[in-house]
Amino acid sequence: MIRVGVVGATGYTAFEAIRLINRHPQATVTAVTSRKDVGTPISDVHRALTGQLDLSLSLADPQQLGADCDVVLCCLPHAASAETVRALSEQDLRVIDLSADFRLRSAAVYERWYATEHPWPERLGEVAYGLPELFAEEIADARLVANPGCYPTSAILPLAPLLKAGVIETDIIVDSKSGVSGAGRTPKLANLYCEANESIAAYSVGKHRHQPEVVDVLDRFAGVQTDVLFTPHLTPMDRGILSTIYVQGRELDAQRVKQLWQEAYAEAPFLHVVDSPPATKHVSGTNHVHMTAIDAGKRVVLLSVLDNVVKGASGAAVQNMNCMFGLDQTLGLGA
Numbered sequence: 001m002i003r004v005g006v007v008g009a010t011g012y013t014a015f016e017a018i019r020l021i022n023r024h025p026q027a028t029v030t031a032v033t034s035r036k037d038v039g040t041p042i043s044d045v046h047r048a049l050t051g052q053l054d055l056s057l058s059l060a061d062p063q064q065l066g067a068d069c070d071v072v073l074c075c076l077p078h079a080a081s082a083e084t085v086r087a088l089s090e091q092d093l094r095v096i097d098l099s100a101d102f103r104l105r106s107a108a109v110y111e112r113w114y115a116t117e118h119p120w121p122e123r124l125g126e127v128a129y130g131l132p133e134l135f136a137e138e139i140a141d142a143r144l145v146a147n148p149g150c151y152p153t154s155a156i157l158p159l160a161p162l163l164k165a166g167v168i169e170t171d172i173i174v175d176s177k178s179g180v181s182g183a184g185r186t187p188k189l190a191n192l193y194c195e196a197n198e199s200i201a202a203y204s205v206g207k208h209r210h211q212p213e214v215v216d217v218l219d220r221f222a223g224v225q226t227d228v229l230f231t232p233h234l235t236p237m238d239r240g241i242l243s244t245i246y247v248q249g250r251e252l253d254a255q256r257v258k259q260l261w262q263e264a265y266a267e268a269p270f271l272h273v274v275d276s277p278p279a280t281k282h283v284s285g286t287n288h289v290h291m292t293a294i295d296a297g298k299r300v301v302l303l304s305v306l307d308n309v310v311k312g313a314s315g316a317a318v319q320n321m322n323c324m325f326g327l328d329q330t331l332g333l334g335a
């Protein structure tokens with residue numbers, strides 16, 4: 001059995017990770033940590049875990065986690081995560097960081113977009129990016145994996161094969177909508193029921209930190225510098241992301257896009273090319289991504305949907321864990 005520690009266990013991604021590991025035939029949760037709820041049973045914090053996991057929260061002590069775990073899923077906010085990841089990396093265990101702290105390859109870019117100094121800049125650029133559909137070999141060999149952002153996953157997966165094949169121009173528009181769980185469980189005014197319900201709004205227009213992540217990962221995979229305009233929207237649903245992506249290229253049409261996806265993702269168990277516009281409900285609670293392409297004048301419109309807390313976070317983390325331990329990618333993920 002793989003012994004799994006969950007750091008920052010009181011949050012949404014941690015809950016989803018525990019739920020998935022509880023169903024995993026070869027992994028078990030052995031430690032859950034928190035700053036503020038030390039000593040509290042995890043099932044008091046996440047009531048859906050009643051009768052499902054008999055563990056109490058402890059402080060994140062790297063040495064103790066090193067003794068109790070083979071792998072730690074670090075579910076802390078960005079900027080807070082990097083120090084903990086660094087301390088955990090000194091232990092004899094593998095780490096999957098769900099935050100953004102090790103996704104970018106450049107400390108200067110990180111510092112510009114996250115407005116904070118990186119505490120371990122020399123490690124950036126050597127960390128596997130946790131999209132097994134694109135980087136399976138690096139992930140399999142890694143001791144530290146940077147789990148992708150939820151929006152970036154929804155944009156990178158449709159775009160990567162098209163850029164690699166050189167069939168689209170590098171000027172790309174990504175318009176994304178997310179459910180409120182994407183913002184985490186830590187309360188914020190914009191995410192209160194009366195603010196978010198029956199309403200939809202764009203935010204961080206032209207300055208969201210996932211824009212450089214998409215650009216960096218596409219360059220890493222396809223060796224192409226893109227100019228991505230990314231606009232996220234908060235929508236009144238619990239979970240789910242829909243990304244609408246506008247691309248164009250000479251003699252490009254939807255059929256060619258789908259053919260390139262089919263070739264690139266023939267072995268990818270969670271990626272599905274569908275024939276009509278997908279809905280977030282089609283993938284809710286699953287690790288699947290549905291994608292389609294539709295001709296629209298001089299452009300092709302790409303549509304992708306995923307569950308932000310599963311394929312956008314904890315499901316991807318379990319998929320990465322499976323790769324790191326030489327297991328079938330789908331184990332514990334119901335596919």
Ligand SMILES: NC(=O)C1=CN([C@@H]2O[C@H](COP(=O)(O)OP(=O)(O)OC[C@H]3O[C@@H](n4cnc5c(N)ncnc54)[C@H](OP(=O)(O)O)[C@@H]3O)[C@@H](O)[C@H]2O)C=CC1
Pocket residue numbers: 008009010011012013014033034035036037075076077078080098099100148149150181182183184185186308309312313
């Ligand atoms: N929600 C989503 O859909 C996605 C989230 N992510 C990323 O995953 C990570 C976790 O997200 P999520 O679970 O939604 O977040 P939450 O806000 O739900 O939970 C984060 C947990 O981290 C702990 N925490 C908060 N602030 C600090 C701090 N300054 N130092 C140490 N611990 C802290 C808290 O636990 P306590 O107070 O008990 O210590 C909190 O419960 C984030 O980096 C997020 O950006 C990535 C993809 C998708």
Ligand SMILES: CC(=O)N[C@@H](CCC(=O)OP(=O)(O)O)C(=O)O
Pocket residue numbers: 078098099100148149150151178179180181182183184210232234
């Ligand atoms: C709806 C909502 O607020 N979503 C979050 C994205 C969550 C995520 O993936 O963010 P990380 O890169 O920090 O892991 C946001 O826009 O900040």
